[in-house]
Amino acid sequence: MPRDTYPVLSGWLFVLALVFSTAVGDEPVEPGAHGALDCPCLQEGDAEYARLLPVLAQDAEVPNDYGIGCKIHDDGLALTGCTVAKPPSYCSAKWCYVDMEKCIQDKEACLGSGSLLNDPTNPLCRSRAAQPSKVLDTADLPHYSYETCGYLNSYDTSRLQHMVDDSMLVAVTTDDVPYVSIQHLPGPGPDKTVLQYSGVEYTFFVKCLDAFDPSLKFVMREGWATEASRARFGSSYTACVNDVAVGNFDLCIGDFWVTSERMLMTMFLPAIRTDTFYLVVFDSKATVSFKTMMESPFQPFSWKAWALILGII
Numbered sequence: 001m002p003r004d005t006y007p008v009l010s011g012w013l014f015v016l017a018l019v020f021s022t023a024v025g026d027e028p029v030e031p032g033a034h035g036a037l038d039c040p041c042l043q044e045g046d047a048e049y050a051r052l053l054p055v056l057a058q059d060a061e062v063p064n065d066y067g068i069g070c071k072i073h074d075d076g077l078a079l080t081g082c083t084v085a086k087p088p089s090y091c092s093a094k095w096c097y098v099d100m101e102k103c104i105q106d107k108e109a110c111l112g113s114g115s116l117l118n119d120p121t122n123p124l125c126r127s128r129a130a131q132p133s134k135v136l137d138t139a140d141l142p143h144y145s146y147e148t149c150g151y152l153n154s155y156d157t158s159r160l161q162h163m164v165d166d167s168m169l170v171a172v173t174t175d176d177v178p179y180v181s182i183q184h185l186p187g188p189g190p191d192k193t194v195l196q197y198s199g200v201e202y203t204f205f206v207k208c209l210d211a212f213d214p215s216l217k218f219v220m221r222e223g224w225a226t227e228a229s230r231a232r233f234g235s236s237y238t239a240c241v242n243d244v245a246v247g248n249f250d251l252c253i254g255d256f257w258v259t260s261e262r263m264l265m266t267m268f269l270p271a272i273r274t275d276t277f278y279l280v281v282f283d284s285k286a287t288v289s290f291k292t293m294m295e296s297p298f299q300p301f302s303w304k305a306w307a308l309i310l311g312i313i
Helices: 047-058 107-112 158-163 200-210 236-246 290-298 303-312
Strands: 010-014 096-098 143-145 169-173 181-186 193-198 218-220 251-257
Touching: 193 200, 200 251, 236 251
Parallel strands: 169 218, 169 251
Antiparallel strands: 010 251, 096 143, 181 193
């Protein structure tokens, strides 16, 4: 299998979800003590606020103002594991309980007001991440949000699991020593073979998957780019990119150069290494004579052409 023949950057190809965040109009307002306007913290006058206060008062494990307003509510709190020597990052992050009726994007009201979706100046047009509380013991769980206070939610990462739960990634690769090596070993039956994958890039790929929690399930599919994609592209690497883009595979593992053609098809991980190309030219150190210097202004035309020009003038 020939190596890739398009020079730019080398990296790995993964299928990733691209989330566009658009903003129009004025600059968005920074979250204050009551959170962002598109997902405000619970305040006096909110029905949810009135229901929450008695629950907080009866819970001896949390302060009476727990989750009220954008504050660092968990610092030193045993209930959320913040009394250890090296507390998790969420222990020093701000968050608050929020009014879920105001945290959901209202498309009809947004467009009806003359704004566009995701307009940062119109609370009706945006939404913020919020999750139901796992701390308070109440049937009607309030929702909390770190994002409305300008922090990421590192307390509960279960929201990320749905992307990999009950799912399997289909990967392909090609024999390209030392990056990827494929060996055909004797299988369990006659005329049966088992593929064994190794190499620095394949090993790195597996190590990356091992770092996921929950773990990602994947299967290596024998072969490389499909014949249909190869018929359309001169490079089997570009053909494999096309296979990912159209859904034949989920990812291609290989020593890829990231070209503009391929980037228009799907996304790549950041390059793990780069190929550097140099242009080598001869360094001419020939001395220039006085005669050559005097003749250089007249070099654009021959002497006959200059004579003709002077004759016309």
